[in-house]
Amino acid sequence: MASGVAEEDDGGIPLDIDNVHMLLQVEHEQIQKRTFTNWMNAQLSKRCPPSFVSDLFSDLRDGSQLLDLLEVMSGQPMKRQRGRGVFQQRANIDTALNFLKKKSIKLVNINIPDIIDGRPSIILGLIWTIILHCHIEELASTLSYSSSARPPPLPAGRMSPLHKRFRISAKKALLMWVRDQCQKVGCSVSVKNFKSSWRSGEVFLAILCSLRPQLADLSLVQSRSNQENLEEAFHLAERELHIPRLLDPEDVDVPDPDEKSIMTYVAQFLQYSNDMPAPDDHLQLFPVVQPFSLSPVNLPAQFTPAVAVSPLRQVSPSERALEVTCWLQQTYDELSEAWTATEKSSFAEKYQVFQNLFGSFTEQRRPVMTLLAAVRRCPELSQEQCALRTAWDRLEAELQRCKADLDSSLPPPLDSVVVWLQRAEEALTEEGGGVTDHAGAAKKQELNKTRKRL
Structure with missing residues (x-):
């Protein structure tokens, strides 16, 4: 005992x-x-x-x-x-x-x-x-680009722009978004997790008020029980925002709520937020950004994948999909051309180019991700949407190819270490490997530590 x-x-x-x-x-x-x-x-x-x-x-x-x-x-x-x-x-x-x-x-x-x-x-x-x-x-x-809550900056030169933007997990990014919504409506609850922070129901109601002002009266929260607040939030979300009711009040009003269930439900509010058209959404599809230079290696002087649509005109879904597809195709062509030019370059030069390519791409990909998320929720895809998915998959594969080529360019003996790491990762994912969840997670953690030390 x-x-x-x-x-x-x-x-x-x-x-x-x-x-x-x-x-x-x-x-x-x-x-x-x-x-x-x-x-x-x-x-x-x-x-x-x-x-x-x-x-x-x-x-x-x-x-x-x-x-x-x-x-x-x-x-x-x-x-x-x-x-x-x-x-x-x-x-x-x-x-x-x-x-x-x-x-x-x-x-x-x-x-x-x-x-x-x-x-x-x-x-x-x-x-x-x-x-x-x-x-x-x-x-x-998408929150890596839009959330107002930012993690503290890292020392210059320590990470590529891609890693700087994705160094937080999806869980932390979702939590940051929730805190943003609470701050917008003056909710004082300290949202520390996806467990006890949600028990009173106030955070759910705060998100509702942030997405649809005046939808709920936060001043009534303290005078009601936890389950009354939760029922009000779930009912309003289903009726007004058409968010499926995944939870019941008794699932959340417990000493130890289930984290995964709450995250699954909260993600629907983020999806609703992403699907809401921005006030100027019909004016411009892509922001105009300054192109990256691909020095120090001898490559094309500019890398400019941004596509600016004509302002002051509305864009239909088909036109938008077509414009994004064109941007993806142009990005693919310029990426392939730039990377081909590094064929005889040193690892350090390739690494610098890789940083610049990914940096330029990630600065401008948010509208693409938002549109892709909407496309993936469509039961049937139009011809333009299918072309968009194909262009995205092609670009994604090319980015992975460049990364694999960069890994293979490491000088000895680091190249053999990378090969060993890749084989070890593949072995951990094989079916029937006999590795328990905890053991597998521990081994993967050690592999990641080894990668970081390279």
């Missing part, structure tokens, strides 16, 4: 700390199941024809709903095997997992047999991975 009794169960029997921890895990699992099921059905309702999940643990075993979800999130059609046999089930799940891996999404200990068997921890882990990487991170990527 562990020292100290945390609480007693209904029969008056004291529970040790291990039993309390187990009960909390079960409670969080139940809340996650409800939240993730509601979230998944909200996404599947956008599909044509829509589909539906009634039991998250059993309905994913044939892989078809999983493919439906990835179609909605990616905007791409997914090939599938028809039928309910084990072969078809395995093939569909394998297609889904391979699609995620090709998107550089790490899947730790998520195997086909576990999904077919409906193992709760595996199913919840898989859906959370999709929510985090395909939804929350995509939304939070």
Whole structure:
């Protein structure tokens, strides 16, 4: 028996700390199941024809709903095997997992047999991975450019512009956005996490007021109970903002709310914020920025991927998609040309060019990410939207190619170390590797430390 009794169960029997921890895990699992099921059905309702999940643990075993979800999130059609046999089930799940891996999404200990068997921890882990990487991170990527809360600047020359903008996690970026919304409406709650900070319901109401002023009366918060505030917030969000109700008040008004469930729900408010047209959204699609110089190596004098549309004219969705596609194609051409010119350059020169290329690209990519996020939520894509996705994937692949080429340019013995790191990372992601979650995470952390020391 562990020292100290945390609480007693209904029969008056004291529970040790291990039993309390187990009960909390079960409670969080139940809340996650409800939240993730509601979230998944909200996404599947956008599909044509829509589909539906009634039991998250059993309905994913044939892989078809999983493919439906990835179609909605990616905007791409997914090939599938028809039928309910084990072969078809395995093939569909394998297609889904391979699609995620090709998107550089790490899947730790998520195997086909576990999904077919409906193992709760595996199913919840898989859906959370999709929510985090395909939804929350995509939304939070825009916050690296728009949030007014900035982390302190780093010493000059220590990181590339890309790393400077993405050195915070999606979780921290989302938390920064929440604090921004609270500050706008004078909410005094100190939002420190996605757990206890949300229990009173005041932060949810503050976000609502920030997005839709006068929608809720924050002066009434202190006179109501936590569950009354939460019910008011969830009801208003569903009725006025059409944000699906993923949580119930009793899920949040507990001593230890589930972090992943709250993050999943809050991300919908950020999505609503991103979908709101800016006051001058019809005037200009891309900001006019100064081009980067690609010195010191002998490359084209200017790198100018920005595309400025004519002001004072409204842009239709098709025209906007076409203009962004043109920008992506131009960026791809200039990126390829600039990188080809570094073929005989030293690693230091290549690294400098890589910094400049990525810096210029990331300074101007926010409108693209916002538009791509909207496109991915469309059940059916137009010809212009399909061309936009193709152009983005092509540019993304070219950027990865440049990075791989940069890694391979390291002088001995660092080049062999990089090869070893890459192989180690690939080994950790292999199915059936027998690495536990904690062990795998620890090994990946060590690999990242090794990379940083290079």
